[in-house]
Amino acid sequence: MCLAVPGRVLDIGEKDGTRMATVDFGGVQKEVCLEYLPDLQVGEYAIVHVGFALQRLDEESAKQTLELFAQLGMLQEEFGDPWEQAAAAGGDPWPFADDPGPEPEPTPVLAAPQEEVQP
Amino acid sequence: MKYIEEFQDPALARRLLDDIHATVTRPWALMEVCGGQTHTIIRHGIDQLLPELVELIHGPGCPVCVTPLEVIDKALEIASRPDVIFCSFGDMLRVPGTGRDLFQVRSEGGDVRVVYSPLDALRIAQENPKHQVVFFGIGFETTAPPNAMTVHQAKKLGIPNFSLLVSHVRVPPAIEAIMQSPSCRVQGFLAAGHVCSVMGVREYPELAARHRVPIVVTGFEPLDILEGVRRAVRQLERGEHTVDNAYARAVRPEGNPAALAMLEDVFEVTDRAWRGIGVIPDSGWRLSERYRDFDAEHRFSVTGINTREPAECRSGEVLQGLLKPHECEAFGTLCTPRSPLGATMVSSEGACAAYYLYRRLELGTVPAAATAPTAASAPLEASPVV
Ligand code: SF4
Numbered sequence A: 001m002c003l004a005v006p007g008r009v010l011d012i013g014e015k016d017g018t019r020m021a022t023v024d025f026g027g028v029q030k031e032v033c034l035e036y037l038p039d040l041q042v043g044e045y046a047i048v049h050v051g052f053a054l055q056r057l058d059e060e061s062a063k064q065t066l067e068l069f070a071q072l073g074m075l076q077e078e079f080g081d082p083w084e085q086a087a088a089a090g091g092d093p094w095p096f097a098d099d100p101g102p103e104p105e106p107t108p109v110l111a112a113p114q115e116e117v118q119p
Numbered sequence B: 001m002k003y004i005e006e007f008q009d010p011a012l013a014r015r016l017l018d019d020i021h022a023t024v025t026r027p028w029a030l031m032e033v034c035g036g037q038t039h040t041i042i043r044h045g046i047d048q049l050l051p052e053l054v055e056l057i058h059g060p061g062c063p064v065c066v067t068p069l070e071v072i073d074k075a076l077e078i079a080s081r082p083d084v085i086f087c088s089f090g091d092m093l094r095v096p097g098t099g100r101d102l103f104q105v106r107s108e109g110g111d112v113r114v115v116y117s118p119l120d121a122l123r124i125a126q127e128n129p130k131h132q133v134v135f136f137g138i139g140f141e142t143t144a145p146p147n148a149m150t151v152h153q154a155k156k157l158g159i160p161n162f163s164l165l166v167s168h169v170r171v172p173p174a175i176e177a178i179m180q181s182p183s184c185r186v187q188g189f190l191a192a193g194h195v196c197s198v199m200g201v202r203e204y205p206e207l208a209a210r211h212r213v214p215i216v217v218t219g220f221e222p223l224d225i226l227e228g229v230r231r232a233v234r235q236l237e238r239g240e241h242t243v244d245n246a247y248a249r250a251v252r253p254e255g256n257p258a259a260l261a262m263l264e265d266v267f268e269v270t271d272r273a274w275r276g277i278g279v280i281p282d283s284g285w286r287l288s289e290r291y292r293d294f295d296a297e298h299r300f301s302v303t304g305i306n307t308r309e310p311a312e313c314r315s316g317e318v319l320q321g322l323l324k325p326h327e328c329e330a331f332g333t334l335c336t337p338r339s340p341l342g343a344t345m346v347s348s349e350g351a352c353a354a355y356y357l358y359r360r361l362e363l364g365t366v367p368a369a370a371t372a373p374t375a376a377s378a379p380l381e382a383s384p385v386v
Helices: A059-071 A074-079 A082-090 B008-025 B035-043 B069-079 B102-107 B118-127 B145-156 B171-180 B195-200 B204-211 B222-238 B255-266 B289-294 B315-319 B352-364
Strands: A006-016 A019-023 A030-034 A045-048 A052-058 B028-034 B055-063 B084-088 B111-116 B130-140 B162-169 B188-192 B215-218 B243-245 B266-272 B277-286
Touching: A006 A030, A006 A052, A019 A045, A019 A074, A019 B028, A030 A052, A030 A074, A030 B035, A045 B195, A052 A059, A052 B145, A059 A074, A059 B162, A074 B084, A074 B118, A082 B102, B008 B222, B028 B035, B028 B195, B028 B204, B028 B222, B035 B084, B035 B188, B035 B222, B035 B352, B055 B171, B055 B222, B055 B315, B069 B084, B069 B130, B069 B162, B084 B102, B084 B118, B102 B111, B102 B145, B102 B255, B118 B145, B130 B145, B145 B204, B145 B255, B162 B266, B162 B289, B171 B204, B171 B277, B188 B195, B188 B222, B195 B215, B195 B255, B195 B277, B204 B215, B204 B243, B215 B222, B222 B243, B243 B352, B255 B266, B277 B289, B315 B352
Parallel strands: B028 B055, B028 B188, B084 B111, B084 B130, B130 B162, B188 B215, B215 B243
Antiparallel strands: A006 A019, A006 A045, A019 A030, A045 A052, B162 B277, B266 B277
């Protein structure tokens, strides 16, 4: 939760009088509030924490960080299904009879295993 | 040097390490404040790559770990009420209160929901006007501004059924408390980078000067940590004690002014209890008078809570850097991520969890079936909680 993840602004709009954006985190997209970085533009990168852009980041560092997080499985930790993860940590089966279980989240693109391509 | 090839830029890591090895002449103890940094250090074996003279002490920088048991119990109590939708970040699901956790409350029929952002909880409140929607507002200076904005929005939009259960903590008073402890061995700090992204560095020069400790603002990627250690050791060897920003790509000295203004509007500084440590003066925030209506503790009178900490758990000492997790007798036996005694074994940023996850084979405390995670296998099942 304390982790902040770099993401790229895809589009910007307004909701309830608040500046909001769609931000891409290596394949997973989330709605992000821009009120703390009001001049952030489409295409720029920012460090995002719990749905809020907190500080600008240059593209190269953002990409490096995202790649590292993907390798370490941290994007999965941040954006995967928390109930499933909590159940797994506790060694329990899916415990809630009244609902069908987690919907699979799109896997972060960067997290996909890199196949070695033979020339 | 068995881990170094896993660094993003092994050649640069090598150079930083060589520089540290060449600089250090005496023993130094540095504290990394942020739990995310602790995980990086253990995961990459950074503490083992450093010269023996440089010791890294793990700090209290895990908000999940330091949330007091009493607050967890209040959360469990509120979440159990039939008219309440209780929203939280996923990290809190398995943090043990007295006898149970939020995960169990949901199994027993409580409407507990996990949100990615506090604004999601506000939306749930708009969509469920007949329910009280309570958001569990924990975290350091990085998380407080999002929660502040959410309460501000709730007031602006007039959403009466939303409230915040607040347990926000602040880093500088914790540094002060650590330095004042008679058993303190810390000679330099790696300050938490993302906290400084919001707060800037203005609170640190005075701390560094008064306690004569270098404070180096540090990110939490492996190379960031090495660079932070390198700069801190340099200062110590030269007898300097200043504030140095080694995370300039994400930290401006002034922080984020918009976020700071919102914090000032919505919160006021208050004393806070830290789980395992006790009350630290001025170390937290509560909602300011103007927003008191949105304080869940006022809205729900939760009284008569009897908290019970497991006697075996020594997480208070772990959080203060007085004990390494594997030195706790319960580590890996009575206490595992599956049946944790303390929050430090549950949280993705907890020091006990980091030791369990990355050191277990070496420490020989794990059932044979378990294997250490590697970068290639997505460590979902192996992950301590999230
Ligand atoms: S290993 Fe478990 S019991 Fe020991 S200090 Fe850590 S959380 Fe507490």
